[in-house]
Amino acid sequence: MPRIKPLPDELDPLAAQLVVRLRELKTHGELTMRRLAAGTGYSARSWERYLGGTSLPPRAAVEALARLTGTDPVRLLAMHEIAAASWDIRRAESPGEHEPEEQRRSEDEKGERREQEREQGQPPRRLPHIALTAGVLALTVAFMAALLLVLRLDENVAPAAVATPAGTAATTPPHSYLCRIARTDGRxxxxxxxxxxxxxxxxxxxxxxxxxQCLLRRAGISPGGIDGMFGPLTLRAVKTFQDRAGLVVDGMLGPRSWKALRG
Structure with missing residues (x-):
C-alpha cells in the first residue's frame, strides 16, 4: 500500500475536511488511482492533485466518487460547496498565490521571493476596500456555521432535501431496494x-x-448497500462467494454463479 502523503500546511481547513473524507472513501472502497479514474471519468493525475490537496476537485468528480463507492452524496456535496466557497474567498484575498498548478513556482523559489520581499521592506498585500474585507469575513463566519451543522448530522440518518441553487442540477440520492427473500420450486x-x-x-x-446483492446477503456475505450498483464492495462479495462455492473467481455473475446463489 502506498504511504499517504500529508496534506499541505497552507491548505484551507474547510478544503482539508473534504479531502480527508475523499481519502477515506478511496481507502474504504479499496480503489487504486487507475480504478478511481476508470470509475469517475477523471484522470489518475487529476485525482492525485485532488487527494493531495493541491487542487480542489470539481463538484462532478465528488459526486462520481460518491456514486462509485455507494455513498450518499448529499452530505459530501454540502462539504464540497462549503470548501469551494472558502477556496474562492482565499483566492480573492491572495490573487497572486493561486495560479494553475503547471505555472506555480517550486517551494524553494517561493521562499526566496518571500525573503526578498522582507529584505526590501515591502508591505503585505491587502484588499483595497474595507467593505470587501468585511464581506469576506462575514461569508467565512457563515460558512463555518454551516459546516458545523453538516458535521453534526448522523450519517446513518436520512438527510433532509438540500435546496439546489438556481442553474445547478439537483442530485438524486442512490436508489435502495427491499429484499423479499423467498424460496420457490427450490430456487x-x-x-x-x-x-x-x-x-x-x-x-x-x-x-x-x-x-x-440480496442473495449475497442471504448467503452471509455483505455486498454493502442494496443499491443496484455493482461497485467495489459488491465485486469483493461476488469473488468471496465464488471462492466458497468452488467456482471460477472472476468477479462476474454468470449462469453458474446465479445457479449457486439461487440454489
Whole structure:
C-alpha cells in the first residue's frame, strides 16, 4: 500500500475536511488511482492533485466518487460547496498565490521571493476596500456555521432535501431496494428482477444487481448497500462467494454463479 502523503500546511481547513473524507472513501472502497479514474471519468493525475490537496476537485468528480463507492452524496456535496466557497474567498484575498498548478513556482523559489520581499521592506498585500474585507469575513463566519451543522448530522440518518441553487442540477440520492427473500420450486429469489439470471459484472447497475446483492446477503456475505450498483464492495462479495462455492473467481455473475446463489 502506498504511504499517504500529508496534506499541505497552507491548505484551507474547510478544503482539508473534504479531502480527508475523499481519502477515506478511496481507502474504504479499496480503489487504486487507475480504478478511481476508470470509475469517475477523471484522470489518475487529476485525482492525485485532488487527494493531495493541491487542487480542489470539481463538484462532478465528488459526486462520481460518491456514486462509485455507494455513498450518499448529499452530505459530501454540502462539504464540497462549503470548501469551494472558502477556496474562492482565499483566492480573492491572495490573487497572486493561486495560479494553475503547471505555472506555480517550486517551494524553494517561493521562499526566496518571500525573503526578498522582507529584505526590501515591502508591505503585505491587502484588499483595497474595507467593505470587501468585511464581506469576506462575514461569508467565512457563515460558512463555518454551516459546516458545523453538516458535521453534526448522523450519517446513518436520512438527510433532509438540500435546496439546489438556481442553474445547478439537483442530485438524486442512490436508489435502495427491499429484499423479499423467498424460496420457490427450490430456487431462492429476492423478488426484484422476476427471477432473471442475466450476466452482470463490475460497473453494471439496476434490478439484476440489486437481486444479486440480496442473495449475497442471504448467503452471509455483505455486498454493502442494496443499491443496484455493482461497485467495489459488491465485486469483493461476488469473488468471496465464488471462492466458497468452488467456482471460477472472476468477479462476474454468470449462469453458474446465479445457479449457486439461487440454489
Amino acid at each position: 431462492w429469489s429476492a423478488g426484484i428482477n422476476n427471477g432473471r439470471d442475466t450476466e452482470i459484472s463490475y460497473g453494471d447497475t439496476g434490478t439484476d444487481v440489486a437481486e444479486a
